[in-house]
Amino acid sequence: MISIERLSKAFDTARGTSHLALSDISLDVAGGEFVSILGPSGCGKSTLLYIVGGFVPPSSGAVRVQGAAVTGPGPDRGPVFQEFALFPWKTVLGNVMYGLLEQGAPKKIAEDRARALIEMVHLKGYENFYPKELSGGMKQRVAIARTLAYGPSILLMDEPFGALDAHTRTGMQHELLEIWERDRKTVLFVTHSVEEAVFLSDRVVVLTRSPGRIKEISRIDLPRPRRRAELLVDRRYQDYVVAIEKLMDDPAEVRA
Amino acid sequence: MTFTRRASEIAIGILPIALVIALWHAIAASGIAPAVLLPPPGAVFARLIEQAGSRQFLDNAAVTLYRLFAGFSIAVVVGVTLGVAATGSKAVEGIVKPLVRVLAPLPKVALYPAMILMLGFDDASKIALVVADAVFPILLATYQGTSAVDNKLVWSARAAGCTPRRALFTVVLMAALPSVLTGCRIGLIISCIVVFLAEMITSTDGLGYLLVRAGRNFETVDMFVPLISISILGLTLNAAFNALRKWLLRGFAEES
Numbered sequence: 237m238i239s240i241e242r243l244s245k246a247f248d249t250a251r252g253t254s255h256l257a258l259s260d261i262s263l264d265v266a267g268g269e270f271v272s273i274l275g276p277s278g279c280g281k282s283t284l285l286y287i288v289g290g291f292v293p294p295s296s297g298a299v300r301v302q303g304a305a306v307t308g309p310g311p312d313r314g315p316v317f318q319e320f321a322l323f324p325w326k327t328v329l330g331n332v333m334y335g336l337l338e339q340g341a342p343k344k345i346a347e348d349r350a351r352a353l354i355e356m357v358h359l360k361g362y363e364n365f366y367p368k369e370l371s372g373g374m375k376q377r378v379a380i381a382r383t384l385a386y387g388p389s390i391l392l393m394d395e396p397f398g399a400l401d402a403h404t405r406t407g408m409q410h411e412l413l414e415i416w417e418r419d420r421k422t423v424l425f426v427t428h429s430v431e432e433a434v435f436l437s438d439r440v441v442v443l444t445r446s447p448g449r450i451k452e453i454s455r456i457d458l459p460r461p462r463r464r465a466e467l468l469v470d471r472r473y474q475d476y477v478v479a480i481e482k483l484m485d486d487p488a489e490v491r492a
Numbered sequence: 493m494t495f496t497r498r499a500s501e502i503a504i505g506i507l508p509i510a511l512v513i514a515l516w517h518a519i520a521a522s523g524i525a526p527a528v529l530l531p532p533p534g535a536v537f538a539r540l541i542e543q544a545g546s547r548q549f550l551d552n553a554a555v556t557l558y559r560l561f562a563g564f565s566i567a568v569v570v571g572v573t574l575g576v577a578a579t580g581s582k583a584v585e586g587i588v589k590p591l592v593r594v595l596a597p598l599p600k601v602a603l604y605p606a607m608i609l610m611l612g613f614d615d616a617s618k619i620a621l622v623v624a625d626a627v628f629p630i631l632l633a634t635y636q637g638t639s640a641v642d643n644k645l646v647w648s649a650r651a652a653g654c655t656p657r658r659a660l661f662t663v664v665l666m667a668a669l670p671s672v673l674t675g676c677r678i679g680l681i682i683s684c685i686v687v688f689l690a691e692m693i694t695s696t697d698g699l700g701y702l703l704v705r706a707g708r709n710f711e712t713v714d715m716f717v718p719l720i721s722i723s724i725l726g727l728t729l730n731a732a733f734n735a736l737r738k739w740l741l742r743g744f745a746e747e748s
Contacts, residue, residue, distance in 0.1 A: 291647045309650040321644035324743045325666050335652035366743035379648075386652050 237267040237422045243297035256447040257283050268420040272433035275443030281426045282394050289392050314388030318395040320375045322367040328378050329363040335386030353381040373404035390422045434476045442483050536716040556698040563622025564683040571627045575634025580660040600624040618690040625686045626679035633675025637668030673737045684726045
């Protein structure tokens, strides 16, 4: 589904030097797979996601989606950002309808589909609210509905629950899994939370500190559908979390 | 906002104006300034009400209003378009930025004699001066506002299928609306001042002309009438603009 081939990204810094953010990343993601990208802050994990989205060009290497090279954004890859990035001048309904209208759907059909999606993310009754009137968790649900509306086969999620409180966060993780179980989209999920990555993913990709390289890829063999309350007492879940935690705070790397 | 709070806010807004009028009245009544030079406010307002029914006065006010709105509208269209285009295109930015740097600090009124020579004695030269003065704050506010828009808003739109050019006006401009409207408001106030100024310098009609003519004929009461009229006009326009702004920005977070 997604194939990332020898991808590197260097940024020009303000001092005129070049900063290598990502180095030689190669990764294949299968259709319907849930893959998390985990790494310390500043390791370029979000940049990797933006390159797959076509928002930022790579310095070298390539990304292919179903065989076609990525040259720009497209409705097959739907982003969800930590900052929600909702359109403040549009209501909840307007935000969710946006992508459908951009795709050329007639207004009536777009509205019906948007209303169904709003109901699916448990925001029925909030159609005419503006984003500023909603809580963080509600905003993110609107953002997810807005992205699902135009039917992307891949979801690119950039620390989507990073700005939420712990309680809302676990609730959102469950909701995301419910949605994912239903239509099995391919998900690339960037996070810095080990538990979140293990709970959600089929595979967890651990990146090194800057420049980001792939340090290890762990397959998470836990049965689905997953319930957090059950997993927390599951020895295998604990082992995954501990093993990946250990990878993350490698003392040799902290010094570097 | 409750009605009583709104009413008390209006009262607080009126108070300083009432104080100035009271001071004016006190000075006129005390005889420090002879009544021929400084007529009491009562006489001025009485004349204003009397004039408000006169065809000749209303025609002059309409001419001023027409020049004001024509100039302001052109300034908004030109300023907003150039500001957005400069954000969207490096080429436009390269042309607009140095031009603004040279032209913005120039006293536009110095161009007025040239405008009269080129555009004639009628409306066009006055409108041109209004445009020249009002366009820069609008352009600068639009440019700054649009260049500060979060990339992720644009990316969200691009992924949904919006083209870059369309995103510039449907997303970037909309997201920058608070700052664009602040620029427009400054432009509107400047338009009020400049249209009056242009009419005072060279004109055969308009409120500014009425003021100059009355002054030359030593008709001090008639001299104050256009002055009060333009104040009331400015106040009304400002209030109308604020109402429009409030409505347009209903989804945006409140700025203090």
